[in-house]
Structure formats: structure tokens, C-alpha cells
Amino acid sequence: MIHDALLVAGKDLRLELRSRVALNQIVPFALLVLVLFAFALDPDRGLLEAATPGLYWVAVLFSGLLALQRSFSVEAADGNHDALRLSGLDPAGIFLGKVLAVSVQLLVLEVLLAVGVAVLYSTHLGGWPLLLVTVVVATTCIAAAGTLYGVVAAGLRVRETLLPLLLLPVLAPVLIGSTRAFEAALGGTPSEGWPWVGLMSVFALLYIVAGVLGFGPLLEEA
Amino acid sequence: MTTQIARGSKGVEPAADAGPTSTGSRGTLILGILTLVALGTLALFALVLSPDDSNQGDAVRIMYIHVPSATLAYTGCGLATLGSIMYLWRKSQWWDLVAYASAEIAAVFTAVTLVTGMIWGRPTWGVYWVWDARLTSTAMLLLLLLGYLAVHRLPAEYSVRAKRASIVGLLLVPNVIIVRQSVNWWRTLHQKPTLFSNGLGSKIEGLMLFSLFLGFVAIGLLFAWLLIHRFRLAWLEEQIAEEGIDASIAARRAEAGDIGRWEGTP
Numbered sequence: 210m211i212h213d214a215l216l217v218a219g220k221d222l223r224l225e226l227r228s229r230v231a232l233n234q235i236v237p238f239a240l241l242v243l244v245l246f247a248f249a250l251d252p253d254r255g256l257l258e259a260a261t262p263g264l265y266w267v268a269v270l271f272s273g274l275l276a277l278q279r280s281f282s283v284e285a286a287d288g289n290h291d292a293l294r295l296s297g298l299d300p301a302g303i304f305l306g307k308v309l310a311v312s313v314q315l316l317v318l319e320v321l322l323a324v325g326v327a328v329l330y331s332t333h334l335g336g337w338p339l340l341l342v343t344v345v346v347a348t349t350c351i352a353a354a355g356t357l358y359g360v361v362a363a364g365l366r367v368r369e370t371l372l373p374l375l376l377l378p379v380l381a382p383v384l385i386g387s388t389r390a391f392e393a394a395l396g397g398t399p400s401e402g403w404p405w406v407g408l409m410s411v412f413a414l415l416y417i418v419a420g421v422l423g424f425g426p427l428l429e430e431a
Numbered sequence: 432m433t434t435q436i437a438r439g440s441k442g443v444e445p446a447a448d449a450g451p452t453s454t455g456s457r458g459t460l461i462l463g464i465l466t467l468v469a470l471g472t473l474a475l476f477a478l479v480l481s482p483d484d485s486n487q488g489d490a491v492r493i494m495y496i497h498v499p500s501a502t503l504a505y506t507g508c509g510l511a512t513l514g515s516i517m518y519l520w521r522k523s524q525w526w527d528l529v530a531y532a533s534a535e536i537a538a539v540f541t542a543v544t545l546v547t548g549m550i551w552g553r554p555t556w557g558v559y560w561v562w563d564a565r566l567t568s569t570a571m572l573l574l575l576l577l578g579y580l581a582v583h584r585l586p587a588e589y590s591v592r593a594k595r596a597s598i599v600g601l602l603l604v605p606n607v608i609i610v611r612q613s614v615n616w617w618r619t620l621h622q623k624p625t626l627f628s629n630g631l632g633s634k635i636e637g638l639m640l641f642s643l644f645l646g647f648v649a650i651g652l653l654f655a656w657l658l659i660h661r662f663r664l665a666w667l668e669e670q671i672a673e674e675g676i677d678a679s680i681a682a683r684r685a686e687a688g689d690i691g692r693w694e695g696t697p
Binding site: 366 | 599606
């Protein structure tokens with residue numbers, strides 16, 4: 210299962226290295242969202258810095274949706290989907306591989322966005338242990354839930370419109386949790402942030418288990 | 432109430448083969464009359480006989496619909512998850528349609544809960560909406576239910592959308608629990624919950640308690656009646672879809688037979 214996961218993740222990441230879609234389109238989109246927030250909220254009033262945790266994670270969610278769409282659209286072309294089914298790879302491995310590939314892309318995106326908010330919103334980053342753990346756990350949540358709901362929407366004509374409707378309400382706890390944890394880390398009160406990391410860990414575990422068990426049946430008929 | 436669901440739903444299976452033309456039956460007719468009587472009695476007690484609340488005045492009367500609707504919305508949500516699990520386990524269309532019908536009725540009751548809550552909130556708090564934990568998580572429940580319904584209504588083959596909807600339905604209750612938990616923490620870090628902070632049971636007594644009980648009976652009967660009809664409608668819709676395909680295959684075959692060029696490829 211782990212071996213298959215690494216194979217699938219390697220394939221997706223190689224695909225990204227060669228096509229550079231995430232780097233050339235999704236990263237600029239995420240930075241664009243940061244600039245749009247500055248247009249919407251007057252930068253002179255200190256609102257941006259105060260709202261950094263929330264704006265940061267909303268930007269991550271929106272660009273994460275694009276990364277997830279991409280992760281399934283690469284399988285849609287040229288009968289790749291059938292090839293994946295016939296490959297004999299463990300479905301649970303395929304799920305974990307997809308999650309891993311999306312997570313790696315999201316982590317790169319999040320580092321760039323963090324630099325973005327530090328420069329554009331003059332946010333002073335601090336509370337590193339909580340900050341880093343939050344990023345890793347929240348990314349796992351987004352990637353795991355996104356991959357599971359992504360395959361629910363995959364192969365349908367309505368997939369672009371269906372995935373946000375399915376995924377965003379489900380990810381609401383992750384948005385709340387990661388935002389509060391970031392606020393706690395940046396505000397110098399990390400003890401308030403750790404319970405949120407715990408809640409998000411439960412979420413991530415739930416979705417990884419659901420994905421490992423449910424991906425096989427979903428992949429078969431999609 | 433549960434026995435009525437079971438009896439009403441079991442009765443539909445042989446009837447569907449015989450080709451029923453409506454979703455009604457003797458059982459649902461009696462249930463419907465009972466529902467109407469209960470709703471009438473509820474209106475009498477809630478609007479006329481029960482007293483005003485000392486703090487909320489007449490606004491308290493909306494609680495006789497609001498609280499039972501909220502309870503049944505969560506019941507419907509639980510039924511949807513149960514039906515999804517049973518569909519994935521047994522692959523029976525019956526359970527999938529139970530899940531679908533429950534989710535749709537639950538969405539309606541969630542909307543009723545939100546609307547009645549807002550109507551109650553305007554005179555009581557002065558605003559339609561506050562970011563209270565209960566309000567926020569109820570709104571999220573509605574969105575989660577709409578997601579499930581969207582998957583079940585996909586323009587795809589029945590087995591495809593039933594299986595995908597069942598996975599979404601299976602995760603419905605866990606999601607509702609996690610969302611509720613996170614929203615509770617989110618709000619209680621800022622403020623104490625404002626609704627029901629003194630407990631529903633503690634101050635309610637006499638006629639008001641009886642009216643609320645009546646509300647549960649009446650809205651519960653309505654829920655059962657709607658659920659049975661919605662289930663039968665969904666069942667008939669699937670029958671039509673299947674028969675439609677069979678009929679068009681037969682028609683095309685007959686056409687090909689007339690021309691005499693059918694090569695045996697279906």
C-alpha cells in the first residue's frame with residue numbers, strides 16, 4: 210500500500226514538475242487572492258494584519274480547490290482512469306498517493322503564501338512550533354477530504370461546480386481550527402491553539418480512514 | 432411513529448410491481464388525517480390556549496414549531512446516514528431511497544428551523560441573525576444536506592449516483608458532529624452560548640410544556656407522512672426511469688427488425 214502510494218505520488222509530482230501548472234497558474238492565483246483582499250479591505254487601517262490568519266487560510270482553501278481539480282483532471286484525459294484501475298495498484302495506495310502529492314503541492318503553496326502575507330500585509334510571523342504543526346495537519350485535512358470528495362465528483366460533467374459545494378462546508382472546521390491556531394501562534398498564546406490542532410488531527414484521521422476504505426468502490430465505477 | 436413508517440414503506444414494494452398511480456394509500460390517508468388533526472390542535476394550543484412568556488411575550492409561541500423541527504431535522508440526518516450505510520452494505524435500492532427521502536425532508540425541516548429561528552430572533556434579539564453556535568451549525572447542516580442531495584441528483588446512472596451519494600451520506604453524521612464541535616468551540620471562546628442558556632426544561636411548565644409536547648407529536652406525524660410520500664415518489668421515479676429505458680430498447684429493436692438490418696449488435 211505504501212509502495213503504491215509512493216508510486217502514484219511520484220507520478221503526480223513528476224507530472225507537475227514537467228507541466229508546471231501549479232507553479233505557473235495556481236501560485237499566481239493564490240497571490241492574486243492576497244492582493245484582492247488588500248483591495249477589498251483598506252490596507253491603511255491595519256485590518257489586513259489583524260485578519261491575516263483568516264485571509265491566509267481562505268486563500269489556501271481556494272487555491273487548494275484548484276489543485277484538487279487538477280489532481281483529478283489529469284486522470285480524466287486519454288483513458289488514464291481506466292489505466293489506473295487496470296494497473297493493479299491498491300486503491301488505498303492510490304488514495305494515499307494522491308493525498309501525498311496534493312499535500313506536497315499545498316505545502317509549497319503555503320510557504321509562498323506565508324512569505325506573501327509577511328511582505329504584503331507586514332504580518333510578523335512567530336510562534337513557529339504551533340505554526341508549522343498547524344500547517345502540516347491542516348494540509349493533510351484539506352488533501353484527504355479533498356481527494357475523497359474529488360473522486361466522488363470525478364468523471365462527471367458537473368465536477369467543477371460540485372466539488373466546492375461538497376468540500377467547503379466539510380472543510381469549515383479546518384478553516385476555523387487553522388485560523389484560530391494561527392491567531393494563537395501569532396498572538397503569542399500558543400496554549401489556546403493546540404486544542405484546535407487536536408480537532409484537526411481527528412478530522413484528518415477520519416478522512417484518511419474513510420478514503421482508504423471507500424476509495425476502492427468509488428474508483429471501480431467512476 | 433416508527434411502526435407507521437415501517438408499515439407504510441413495506442406496503443409499497445408489492446404495490447410498485449402492480450403499477451400504482453399515486454403515492455397515497457389507506458395507511459397514509461389515515462396518517463394524513465391524524466397529522467391534520469394534530470396540527471389543528473397544535474395551532475389551538477400554541478396560538479390560543481397557552482399563556483404568553485413573561486420575557487418573550489407572544490414570540491415564545493414560535494418555539495412550538497421551531498424546537499420539534501430542529502429535532503426532526505437531526506433525526507432525518509441520522510436516517511440519511513443509516514440508509515447510506517445500509518445501501519453500501521446490502522446494496523438495496525430501498526435503503527438508498529430511504530436515505531434520499533430523509534435527507535430531502537431533513538433539508539426542508541432545517542430550513543424551517545432557520546426561518547422560524549430568524550423570525551423569533553428579530554423581536555427577541557433585535558436582529559435576524561447572530562453568530563451563535565447553534566445558528567451557525569444549523570446553517571452548515573443545511574449546506575451539508577444540500578451537498579448530499581446534489582450528488583444524488585447527478586445526471587448519471589442510478590448505481591453511480593447511489594454509490595457516490597451513499598459515501599457522502601455515510602460521512603454526513605460525522606461531519607455534522609465535527610462541524611458542531613468546532614463551531615461550539617469557536618463561539619464559546621468569544622462568548623457564552625446565548626440560546627437556551629437557562630435550559631429549556633427548567634422554566635417551562637404546565638400548558639406551555641404540553642403545547643411543546645403537542646408540537647413534537649404534530650411535527651413528528653408530519654415528518655412521517657412527508658417521508659413516506661417522498662419515498663414512494665422517489666421509488667416510482669426510479670421505476671419510470673428503468674421502464675423508460677426498457678421501452679426505448681424494445682422500440683429500437685422493433686424498428687431495426689422492421690427494416691431488417693439489425694446485425695445482432697445490441
